[in-house]
Amino acid sequence: MSKTWKCRSGGAVNGKTPGGAVTGTPRIDPVPVKLTVNGQTCTITVEPRTTLLDALRDELSLTGTKKACDRGECGACTVHVDGHRVLSCMALAAMQEGKRITTIEGLENDGKLHPLQAAFIEHDGFQCGFCTSGQIMSGVAVIEEAKAGWPSAATADVTGAFSLADLSSTEIRERMSGNLCRCACYPNIVDAVAEAAARS
Ligand code: FES
Numbered sequence: 573m574s575k576t577w578k579c580r581s582g583g584a585v586n587g588k589t590p591g592g593a594v595t596g597t598p599r600i601d602p603v604p605v606k607l608t609v610n611g612q613t614c615t616i617t618v619e620p621r622t623t624l625l626d627a628l629r630d631e632l633s634l635t636g637t638k639k640a641c642d643r644g645e646c647g648a649c650t651v652h653v654d655g656h657r658v659l660s661c662m663a664l665a666a667m668q669e670g671k672r673i674t675t676i677e678g679l680e681n682d683g684k685l686h687p688l689q690a691a692f693i694e695h696d697g698f699q700c701g702f703c704t705s706g707q708i709m710s711g712v713a714v715i716e717e718a719k720a721g722w723p724s725a726a727t728a729d730v731t732g733a734f735s736l737a738d739l740s741s742t743e744i745r746e747r748m749s750g751n752l753c754r755c756a757c758y759p760n761i762v763d764a765v766a767e768a769a770a771r772s
């Protein structure tokens with residue numbers, strides 16, 4: 573009598589079912605991605621399913637960008653891609669070929685804080701600090717979006733040109749609404765963005 577045995581789970585053995593079909597998670601070959609991060613061009617090798625957030629933190633050790641919800645709800649992972657704010661937990665690293673990424677680590681200039689970073693300190697715009705890098709990256713983008721004339725859902729009249737002078741606290745609150753702060757530092761965050769906008 574020949575000796576036979578069964579996989580106890582009834583599943584695959586060495587990636588094959590008893591019928592011979594290939595099962596399980598297929599091996600996904602990593603792909604190289606060339607991108608510029610904070611002014612420095614580099615090539616990373618990542619699985620196609622790797623998020624930009626994980627690539628920044630795990631491949632480049634840029635841990636200033638925070639992972640909180642990891643599902644596009646809190647804004648903690650906000651970075652800039654080609655000058656526009658992006659939730660890095662919702663972007664694939666493999667799609668960033670040739671893109672220019674800026675993280676919180678890239679905002680300072682020659683050891684000097686970005687005006688919005690300085691305003692956050694001045695206005696006490698944080699408590700635990702976990703949301704802060706995302707808040708600052710969003711705030712910088714909000715100022716640029718206002719300068720570029722972008723209206724928001726809070727803009728009363730979208731027929732005229734929007735300008736930086738129109739960036740009221742209501743506008744700032746609306747435009748920063750994708751960035752949650754569990755310490756509820758919202759009034760101080762709005763003040764910091766308003767001051768940096770006024771100075772820019
Ligand atoms: S970690 Fe990306 S939105 Fe929350």
Ligand code: FES
Nearest residue numbers: 699701753754755
């Ligand atoms: S400062 Fe703590 S979550 Fe915003």
